Amino acid sequence: MPDIVQKRQRLEAIRELLSSSLVSSQDELRRKLRRRGIHVTQATLSRDMHELQLLKGPGGYSLPNGNGNGAARSGNGAAVVDDDAPPSVAEMIDSFGMRAQQALNQVVVHTVMGGAQPLAAALDYEKWPEVVGTIAGDDTVLIICPDQRRAGEVESRIRTMLES
Amino acid sequence: MPDIVQKRQRLEAIRELLSSSLVSSQDELRRKLRRRGIHVTQATLSRDMHELQLLKGPGGYSLPNGNGNGAARSGNGAAVVDDDAPPSVAEMIDSFGMRAQQALNQVVVHTVMGGAQPLAAALDYEKWPEVVGTIAGDDTVLIICPDQRRAGEVESRIRTMLES
DNA sequence: CTGTCGATTGCATACTTATTCATTCAAGTG
DNA sequence: CACTTGAATGAATAAGTATGCAATCGACAG
Incomplete structure (x- = not known):
């Protein structure tokens, strides 16, 4: 399997995941990607994320544009699920x-x-x-x-x- | 010296520093603050930065709004005010x-x-x-x-x- | 004054992210 | 084909960040 193709798809998947769910650590991202069949190490993700110019805020990672970032996560009881099921409104x-x-x-x-x-x-x-x-x-x-x-x-x- | 006053001034100083210089790590920030006579540990800064809801991007830390991150920073001449007062519309x-x-x-x-x-x-x-x-x-x-x-x-x- | 409570902080340490080094592979080059 | 080069990656580890815990301090009720 050609490396370079893998990478492109992976970056795409990362962007997609980030826009629809909160990701707090590279390892969490790694696990979510694994469920999609993409298997890489944290080291690689660190490099990917640098390449994507992601921002990290109190609430997790976000895309550079105007995407989400920010606070609150602590125990509010809800949505503490290990998640990955499409989140409900x-x-x-x-x-x-x-x-x-x-x-x-x-x-x-x-x-x-x-x-x-x-x-x-x-x-x-x-x-x-x-x-x-x-x-x-x-x-x-x-x-x-x-x-x-x-x-x-x-x-x-x-x-x-x-x-x- | 009352703790609480220290803290307020420190948060203030952090905002100021961030808006005028690039800070890549909490330890770097600690050193810069020390030069201003503010002496705290990295642990405290970690908490402060969480409180300020700072974002960390490829170029270092930045204020939550739309402030500078990473590249580009040069001046546009206007509104270079002493700032730190929340910017007016x-x-x-x-x-x-x-x-x-x-x-x-x-x-x-x-x-x-x-x-x-x-x-x-x-x-x-x-x-x-x-x-x-x-x-x-x-x-x-x-x-x-x-x-x-x-x-x-x-x-x-x-x-x-x-x-x- | 004395005890309690909440806020703030440092220290030590757990946790997370970045980087170094070595390896692999594809694409060129002679 | 043999050699070189550059991108991509994993493993190990350095660098950086968050947090549990205990100490301290001011505010305040008794």
Whole structure:
């Protein structure tokens, strides 16, 4: 197996993993990659991550652009799972969500630093019918709905999750 | 000397150092602080840095916002203020802003490359009542308002800043 | 004053990441 | 084909970061 191909795919996989889940250490990343059939050592990952110019913050690694990074992880009870199962929106909101507010046909959800990207990924994954699309920054997710009514529904559903 | 005062000043000093020089390790930071008469151990700095939510990238540590990381740092002349006071939106617009345009309940602000993140951070920090949330890319900030009217207000306020 | 509580810190150490060194392999070169 | 060169990688280990624990200090109730 040609090394160079392996590498390209691996970097791709790393980017993908990072955009949809929080990774706190290179070893954790190594285990997640292994489940995808990619088997490398921490040393290699260290080099990969340098190459990808990743940032590391209190909450784990993140892509250089505007992706997630940040705080909070400690015992909040939820989502402490060893994970790798596609994370659910409920879990994400429970773990990272801070507040949600509707604005016309959109809903803005504020999260802890670094929570926006995973939350958006979870929303995308669950494909809510009222959601047309999402955009995530570091700590803010913009959810776009077809109309004001649907946005209202989404807002209240998220608020419920926040309160629980 | 009261511990708590020490700490406040130290965090302050760390922010200042980071914004004006590259720091690659906590031990390096420790040495730099020592030259300023602040003497603490790496352990304490680890805790401080966690508290400041610093990011670590290829180029060293950086403040959580959109500040410098890794490469590029040179001056743009403006807003080189003594800083450390959370940067104001006015300053940011002045330094990075290029144009602003309303779209329904949103306002899109274009900035110079790399200016979006800091501007969004400043907006978040000032917590304008007309702003529900912001999302920033590399050179574009999307500001979400509750409705079209408020978006208009925000747009014109920003335009004023741009012209000045 | 005395005891309790919470915050801050240093020390020692566990844990995580970067780097050195050697190896392997593919692509050129003569 | 034999040799050289450069990229990629693992193993071992150096370098760097986080954390459990105990000590200290100020605030404050009794």
